[in-house]
Amino acid sequence: MAKTNGMISGLFSGMLGKEVVFRNLGDRTIACAAPGPRTKKASKAQLKNENMFRMGNRFATAVLQDPDLKAAYARAVKTRQTPHSRAVQDYCNPPVVTDVAGHHYKGKPGDIIEIRATDDFHVAKVFVEIRDAEGNKLESGYAVVQPFGTVWHYTVTAPNELFAGSRITAWAVDIPGNEGSLEVLL
Template sequence: MANFPDLSPGTFGQPVSPRKQRRLAKLKACLRFARFAMGDPHFRPYYTAAARKPCLPFNMAFLDAYYAPAIPRIDITGYTGQPGDTLRIFATDNLMVYSVRVWIYDRHGLLLETGEAILPPDRKDWVYTVSAANRCIEETSIKVMAMDLPGNQTYKSVLV
């Protein structure tokens, strides 16, 4: 079992900087998640399947907790403000993106709709189908959140 680093004064009696305290806190959280994931019958199979020698499932869980998902691109070319339009979200993670949520705001910042995107079989991009009409799409804001198994969240917004 790993011992956690001490957050008391640093080397030679120097205080630990706030940046180092945040980094140590993140490492502790990653260790806690990895321990939890290895003992949980729902999480362990994901990390066991993803682990390749010499990486152990515990290490995969730790790395998954350490790195948040990325949203490199949101494709809004199919958005015209009509119900049935689709948005394509490209979200990546070192293991897997667990869910993608979408919010659409009008030009005044009022929420028009929110919902979960789906990942069609054999696709790498998530698809969100619009359900509410938006008569004036100028300055419409689309906000997307991608989440991985440990609960890391990444947000990205685009203006139409």
């Protein structure tokens, strides 16, 4: 792989013939061998990944029109990344709900349910739903993020006198709209 940041090359990108590809990385231009044509039919997994990256590119192009989000993705870039590639990465990775702490839940209004959720970039919101032992929905709503950023609190509003056997489900949503969830049985 050739690297340059000289006056002759400047910042340019694209394919030269069908042999060399030029890419910009920060203030440098990188040259590498051009990819060859696919020799086999794409598998279902490959087609799924291609579609995910195509949709991720559309998301990144759209979201980077917002100066605040562009700056946020720029602050989160890793080595050899651009804000665009960081936004694509965010699109491809859903958030994860790692814990729904229902041990403080006693079925009383005012009880706090603690949710821990992470994402490779940012968890935008956490939604909580409580169902009784028979599966009836008792309540639902959004949790409030705590100063740590990975901890969210949901304050119970509806009574649930027979809370044993109830289910608490939490969904974390990131900026691209990906969801991750976790359900606990009390």
